[in-house]
Amino acid sequence: MAGTVILTGANSSAGLHASEHLLKTYSSYTAIFTVRNVADNDENTNKLRAIIEKYPKASASIHELDLADLTAVHKFATTISDSIIAGEYPAIKSIICNAYYWNLVADPELTIDGFDRSLQVGHIAHVALILRLLDSFNPDGGRIELISSVLHYRKKNPVTNYLPEIPDDFDLFIHPRPDPDKFGRGYQRYGTLKLVVTTWACPLNEYLQKDPRFANISVVVMNPGNLGDSRTFRTNTPMSIQLMQMFILKPLMPILRYLDPIYRTSAEAGVDIIELGVGQANNGERGYYTFLKKDEPDPVALDKEIQHKIWVKSVEWARINKENTALKVAFK
Numbered sequence: 001m002a003g004t005v006i007l008t009g010a011n012s013s014a015g016l017h018a019s020e021h022l023l024k025t026y027s028s029y030t031a032i033f034t035v036r037n038v039a040d041n042d043e044n045t046n047k048l049r050a051i052i053e054k055y056p057k058a059s060a061s062i063h064e065l066d067l068a069d070l071t072a073v074h075k076f077a078t079t080i081s082d083s084i085i086a087g088e089y090p091a092i093k094s095i096i097c098n099a100y101y102w103n104l105v106a107d108p109e110l111t112i113d114g115f116d117r118s119l120q121v122g123h124i125a126h127v128a129l130i131l132r133l134l135d136s137f138n139p140d141g142g143r144i145e146l147i148s149s150v151l152h153y154r155k156k157n158p159v160t161n162y163l164p165e166i167p168d169d170f171d172l173f174i175h176p177r178p179d180p181d182k183f184g185r186g187y188q189r190y191g192t193l194k195l196v197v198t199t200w201a202c203p204l205n206e207y208l209q210k211d212p213r214f215a216n217i218s219v220v221v222m223n224p225g226n227l228g229d230s231r232t233f234r235t236n237t238p239m240s241i242q243l244m245q246m247f248i249l250k251p252l253m254p255i256l257r258y259l260d261p262i263y264r265t266s267a268e269a270g271v272d273i274i275e276l277g278v279g280q281a282n283n284g285e286r287g288y289y290t291f292l293k294k295d296e297p298d299p300v301a302l303d304k305e306i307q308h309k310i311w312v313k314s315v316e317w318a319r320i321n322k323e324n325t326a327l328k329v330a331f332k
Ligand SMILES: NC(=O)c1ccc[n+]([C@@H]2O[C@H](COP(=O)([O-])OP(=O)(O)OC[C@H]3O[C@@H](n4cnc5c(N)ncnc54)[C@H](OP(=O)(O)O)[C@@H]3O)[C@@H](O)[C@H]2O)c1
Pocket: 009, 010, 011, 012, 013, 014, 015, 035, 036, 037, 044, 065, 066, 067, 068, 097, 098, 099, 100, 101, 121, 147, 148, 149, 150, 223, 224, 225, 226, 227, 228, 230, 231, 232, 233, 235, 266
């Protein structure tokens, strides 16, 4: 077997297409699909089950993993690591961190761990998962793929006046203050989450390269595009965004993508997520991508001081220390 691929948010809009592309195109891999809810009344998880049924020869399983619960994330990492040691799964080839959370109609929400839900689901939980599972990777190396967005750029956009920002007071990351402008601030928190993810990839790549055991594990960050058909525009969004999807994003997609190729479908994004995360897992490339093309992230993500601060706080928030990760070099 070629190795294990872990995909979070496997029942997301892009995740379903990524899952199918993985099973269809890279059938020698073992797929571990994680979802927040495995109940048989979850329509999105049922869509994932239906995809798996189409590929009876594939090795694929669905695992419940609520990324808003760090204890569950650490427990899941232990289970996977133990199963790999026991030979139940092959060593890991790729971890693809696709799940995320936003809420554009409510005040910031805290998880049971006391962190902003958006930051925990989209970043902190993935930090824990990755750093706990490094020594379960194939000794030949592999790939870690983080999913970012064009919204991580600190550039004005038509939707909100607030740019993504790394606050001086890091407590504002994990405990953002309520604001009357729930939509604008929720959108900003999303952009900031993606800026944090993009920035964190840089020190992770550096530490991996410093340890000969992990130097062949490469980290890439992908902007998958603006996915006009994603259910994201119907999840925790105001009616204006839902109507925009119904009357503009979906029907006018051919025109939008002609005007700006960043607009595309979840299916196209799902295929590229697997191509970059699995198909190209051994090419040793690192860094930021738009679709499958190497690109430059926002300059903030390349700021060494900010990278260091984000690294230090991320491992602390994720409850990672030199005892529970194999990446000892990061704690010297
Ligand atoms: N959609 C876009 O236009 C766009 C643009 C740029 C980048 N992206 C990025 O592309 C990726 C996929 O986007 P998408 O549009 O496919 O997303 P989506 O359809 O909105 O799905 C979000 C996924 O995250 C999961 N999730 C939320 N909270 C979770 C939790 N507590 N624990 C575990 N999983 C949780 C959801 O599961 P439940 O539904 O069960 O909660 C769902 O599977 C994301 O990283 C997104 O930021 C998307």
